[in-house]
Amino acid sequence: VGVFALAGCGGDDADERAAERVVREFAAADGPEACDLMSERALDDVYGGDRSKTPYYECLERSGRFEDQEVDIEDTERGKGDRITVTATTPDDDRQFKVSLDETAGKWLVDRIIEE
Secondary structure (H helix, E strand, C coil): CCCCCCCCCCHHHHHHHHHHHHHHHHHHHCEEEEEEECCHHHHHHHHHHCCCCHHHHHHHHHHHHHHCCCEEEEEEEEECEEEEEEEECCCCCCCCEEEEEEEEEEEEEEEEEEEC
C-alpha cells in the first residue's frame, strides 16, 4: 500500500511552492515521515477507526508498509483561507490526485487526498 494509495518571492507564490514540496515529500515517503506531513483530520480520516490507538500512532505502526511514489505537479490552486489544492500525477500519467493542504502553525500539511 503506497502512501498515495502523493521559488516564488512572497505570499501566495511562496505558499504554493511550499505546498508543492510537501506533496512531493509525502509521495516520496516510505516510512513514518509521512505521518508528520498529515493534518489531524487526515490522520483521523485514514487511521481513526481503531479507538484503542491514536490515529498518529496507528499511522506510525503501518508506515513500514508505505511505498514511495514519484509524482509530477500539474497544477496548484489557492483556496479560501489557509487551503491550497495541488494536482499531482504519477510520471506515467496513469494516476492523478487532488491533494488538499491546510496550513497549521505555519506548516503546510496534507489534509485530504482524492484520486481522480
